[in-house]
Amino acid sequence: MAGVSGCIKYSMFIFNFLFWLCGILILAVAIWIRVSKDDQQIFTNGDSGVNPYVAVNILIAVGATIMILGFLGCCGAVKESRCMLLLFFIGLLLILIVQVAAGILGASFKSEFEQIMNTTLHENVELLSKTDDNAKSFQKALSKFQDEFKCCGLVNGAADWGNNFQYNYETCECSNTPDSSCVVYEGKTVYKQPCISLIKDLVKKHIIIIIGIAFGLAAIEILGLVFSMVLFCQIGNK
Template sequence: MDSEGGCYNCMKYLLFVFNLLFWLSGAALLGVGIWVIVAQQSFITLVGDNPLFITGAYILIGVGAFVFFVGFLGCCGAIKESKCMLILFFILLLLIFAAEIVAAVLAFMFRAKTEQVLSDMMNKTLQEDYKGPKAQDPTSAAWNYVQIIFGCCGTTGYKDWLTSDWVQNQGQGTRMDFPSSCCTRDKLSLDNLPKNQTACYANPDDPMFMNSGGCFEKMKSEFQQKILIIAIVGIAIAAVMILGMVFSICMVRNMEENTRM
């Protein structure tokens, strides 16, 4: 009997610790989202008045609030040994787990379509929204940054720039066929000048002075290299959630047996 009581108490406090961590993660997401919304005026100067940015902040608040509530519910249910709270906690955790599975399946099923949408979006911003190598708007700054960091040029290659609004609207005397951020650099830093900008523009097919390859494939390759880490983290989170569900249902069953006795 003492052994059973010890196991029960161990399970109770493990469930409490699990939910405390879950609650803290929700609080962190909630805090970041609220901070972004409150301080959005200062962010506009950095990233621009982008609706996706603000929408992302509200999504953070929503997800954080939900996780915060679920974690709090689990903590209270474990400490107070509330059957009702633990059952509700189990149901909510099961819904989150199911949503993660559905999201993973949909991401796999629509992977090709998603890649095409992302490629089209990149090409659209390149063609219509880019303002120049020294422009400070979010789109131009992002393109310059990505091309330098990933050592790439354009969505599929430097020829993408030839039909862009930025190139077409330049004066004949100052025409540049692609941004200087396409040129190779000694170090991957926005502060560094190109190795040889003259040679870069004179022979854009020379990989010594020109970033070869499009940015979409370079970014896709970088993501694929990290996909194993992402998968491991996802599996670890799923395993922790399964443990949380197992602990909660075991506590409920134990309480029911004690009530019958």
């Protein structure tokens, strides 16, 4: 133990244990967003072929990697292994670089992403009036969204449903006390607001969650780099 600070050693262990827990949390949140199948179905059926969940997929990979690195850092601190600490430092540095690069790319392509998402949603309007299996899957997803968020249709309101309206109006119906947010369409009192703006807001909330996690993670990663390098040098000097 000569030359190695017990405070640094056990601080490194505690840090990496918390880092490992962060990895679990990130993985759980990312998977929760990713498996929201109904929401995903709503804006991934267009012809653009772009999946808005790419960032979430990356976050899943990052969360899994952080769990592995956290375990590696804990072992390196307890065993005073320079090799493990060096691997931990390199892995953490690479993740930080990838995060910075992803942030820069995300900021650069923000307007393009919003345009693609808007185009995809407008393309999906056609699915509401069709009767094939893919269209029915999309209609089921939107019906659930309508019921939860109190909206109707995708872009133009209830008219988006076309001939399928009479089979799907239940989730569009207003409560027993209609107000200014409701409108009468084909004899049914339904929500006036189309779902497109609510879907965009939902995606933005998911993005804010991802950005918040990324910024918080970056601060933790910098601390991890400092701790690991200090302990690495102390072990080498003992």
